[in-house]
Amino acid sequence: MTATDHDRELEGLELDLLLEAVYRRYGYDFRGYAQASLRRRLWRRADLEGLRSLSGLQERILHDPGCMERLLADLSINVTAMFRDPGFHRALRSDVLPELRTHPFVRVWVAGCATGEEVVSVAIALREEGMLDRTRIYATDMDADVLARARTGSFALEKVRDYTRNYISAGGTEAFSAYYAVAGERAVFDPELLRPVVFAQHNLATDGSFNEFNVVLCRNVLIYFGRDLQDRVLRLFDESLPRRGVLALGRKETLRGTAIEDRYEPVVEAERIYRRT
Known part of the structure; x- marks a missing residue:
């Protein structure tokens, strides 16, 4: 040697x-x-x-x-942005939310929510589709510090210009500036957007399923895991979704070649949105 x-x-x-x-x-x-x-x-x-x-x-x-x-x-994986990958959020509006609109109540799980940008993005889309008042969003992360930041619903003002462009590209229907107020160097978003959100610590590597969800979003997290842990997390999501439940991953992630692949059909394959069959 x-x-x-x-x-x-x-x-x-x-x-x-x-x-x-x-x-x-x-x-x-x-x-x-x-x-x-x-x-x-x-x-x-x-x-x-x-x-x-x-x-x-x-x-x-x-x-x-x-x-x-x-x-x-x-x-902790905290690289995020509001309406990150606008094509995904556009597909969420056009191909997922219309079916969910027929449900009396909707549960969404944002797993690995980091500092909350995606949580607020989803809440805005749900409000614009008239669904936020009958939706519960569960936002989880293993890091208590980033969850504390997510609960504030505030982000660096210098990033808002990019977020506004993303919002428009994602199919936003309102003036984005109406959703936040400026406080010093921060953009503080309307607290009503976070009223239906439950923030909680949850470790994807060790914790189990805690509810049944209509939609599970876990985007750009699995790429940091080894194959065995990826399989464990995907089985966790599978246990948390009913028939026709939607699983959304990041663009560099896929269900192809995984143990749960045969139980899902692509809704929008390019945006890694799948539905449980």
Whole structure:
């Protein structure tokens, strides 16, 4: 075995022990995450903490909950935007909401909601379709800090110009500026949009199904998971959807080749929107 092979094997052992320590000490399970991305994020945290090994990071995390909080922020996937991928939101309006309009009550689960941009986007579409007052939106994430930010319904004002363009491209029917008020450097959205939203901590890697939903949105989250964890999460969503329930993934994600593929039909394949058959 070469020195490089030895170093790689040692790093792999340190990585496994670190993830096991995080799981057993704090209950967060990152053991099924895609290794390359995970390794980069862990080394970045080690560098920022002034540490020279993943074993050093493990010791720091076990004895310093503040370090764990900082690591959790590093590992949480918080890249998001309002009406991100406008084509998806346009398809949601044209191909999903019309059927749901016939239901007396609708439940939507936004899994991995991060700081809430997609939650507010969905709420706006539901209001414009006359459905928000009979919909309950469950917005979940494993990170309590990002959930706290999501509950505020406020976003950086500098991003609103891009969000406005996305909203128009997504088929918005009102003046986007009517939905928010400016407070300093923040755009604070109408609190009525979040009235039907339940925010809660939920870890896709370890937690189970908690309700039955008409729509489950989990977009651009599975790409960060390894194949076994992807399969686990997809089975979780499958358990949470009734017949004709809708599952929406990100554009780089698909049901093709998965264990639940044969139970779903594409609604809009290009936008990764599927319906349970």
